[in-house]
Amino acid sequence: MHGMRLGYRFTVPALALLTILAALPLRAQDWVRTGTNLGNEKIRLAAADFKPVSADPQTPTLKAAFDATLYSDLGNAGIFDLVSKSFAPQAAPGTPQEVSLAQWAAAPANAAMLAFGSLSVANGRVVVNGWLFDTRNTANPQVLGKQYNENATEDMARTIAHRFADEIIYRLGGGINGIAETKIYFISSRSGSKEVWVMDYDGQNQHQITHLGSISISPRISPDNSRIAFASLGSEGWAIRMYSLELGRMVRFPGGAAGGSNQSPAWTPDGNRVAFSSSRSGDPEIWIADLNGGNLRRVTYFAGPDVSPTWNPKTGTQLAWVSGRTGLPQIYIMDQEGANIQRMTDGGYAVSPSWSPSGQFLTFSWNRKYGPGAPGGQDIYVMDIASKRWLQLTHDAGSNDFPSWSPDGRHIVFQRQVGGHTEIWSMLADGTEQIPLTQAGTNMMPNWSWK
């Protein structure tokens, strides 16, 4: 109950973003600096180092991985004013009996909330007990108490930290699920060819999924995390292909290969259909097919490239996509029958839309002064669909493309090319807290999992 009340006190960032956009003059050219919780105080949260309570030699390693991951997850959430570790009281409390809330509530920590607990390793298992306490409610301080028991590996120590962080974020963040357990699918050429890779949302735990040896691009994870749709170059051109994460191998997607270019797949939120661009009719158009290849139908009828569809995840009945019908590519939206077409961008070179989980916003890559001889910047923007007001999120930092919303709507992952190097970055949906997630080789086209 207490947690819920707190949740309402702190505005959902999507709403805050809408407020920002509404306040902006249309076609604002200036740098706009905003906070995710503009007009609201962020919760002052402390995350104590957990107390080691076992003698197992693995304990310090797993504890270090856990502490670092929990602290980073809570910081990345974008809704907390996280207490610096150097302000924490000396003694790490391992249990509610050991915690001195007054110490944490006092300067310099000034914490309103405290996450703490213990970690032990025994018989190849790691056990974590974690609590979240309200420092100012001394009578009934507990907001959350959790126990985790997993294999004693560094990966599982990080996973437990992600789960505990997501619990805290859910309680204090207005009932929106955290993203600490989500994944980011992307393309990397580290193996020598462009293949599909995956990593944790914070850039940890990167590994290769496909080994096709061709050129694969545009990975899109299904809403239930069971399949990855992507496009791959074969002797007959580009085909939409599917990899099953459950079976650990490629599976058929009839209708995805028809000669020419079949590319840029997009899942409906129910996971039953895929929209993609296909040139089978002689011109790249948007098509929709069932997972078994049935009900294949064409949605757009315009000369020139029609590509990069993305579904409204809220309704599952609308699409945003990119069309070159008037020359330079622009962002449009339509319903799934191809009717009610609306042009969203007013010029420049606008590509790669991703529709926010709330259904309210689009994020996309836009170069507003694209043209011959014009250096221009290709930057990430967010647009409020109803008002078409927009906010520029990246500035003067390379060429930015392929933004993808996190499921909590508070984050955006994107690719940034600086010089010859393309890497994957994430940021809060207001453009702050930009951090690189990859460092090695060429990494591009990130796609954030739905949960």
Place this chain on the structure above:
Amino acid sequence: MNRRTRLMVPAVLLVALISLAGCKKKSEPNLTPAETAPATAAPEPTAQITAKPSSISAGDQVVLSWKTVDATDVSIDGIGKVPTTGVQTVTPSESTTYHLVAHGDGGTAEASARVVVSTPPAVAVPTNTMTAEEEFKANVQDIFYDYDTYDIRSDAQSTLSHDASYLASHPSIKVVIGGYCDERGSDEYNLALGQNRADAAKNALVTAGIAADRIRVISYGKEKPFCSESTEECWQQNRRAGFSMDQK
């Protein structure tokens, strides 16, 4: 296999030319003392022989010319007795070394000329020295596009009509058209744009009378650039429809 023999011919030729040139240079200084020296003792004879051209196709003619000094009895292997100085036309069917022996009172001199005959012994067409691929490349040229469009430019029209006439006269050749874009902009959009470019080139060939089923189209977008500099020159190089023979 074919390529190797073709490569070997020039190599052999070169050796023959060098050795011929060597012969000439060596024998000439000998002429002067032989002509001016008093005939107190019978001088040693000298001899030279050339074959022009030294490389032919089977059936072609070669002119042998030879010259000897202080020789009384001259013969060439495969021809027999010949005058001490003379010219003769021969038609060797295979590579031959014409070996001349000149006997004189002062001794014997020898000289050789090598003629290389290329096989197959058929009527040589100049294009035989090009592979089909090279000939295709020389006759079917890529076309280029303005930025962010797939319209066929006027300079590309004439290239395409030349491309089409070559393809019309070589009906067995099938074609792959690759669509390419410069490095700017989105990968997905460029893949679609590359498809439009390649399809536009295909449509132009079909309009010019080339059967559609002879033409395959693949968009490479910006995946396989011809150059990688961030300059207008390089961007122009990469905005193209590229033609190649379909080996499938």
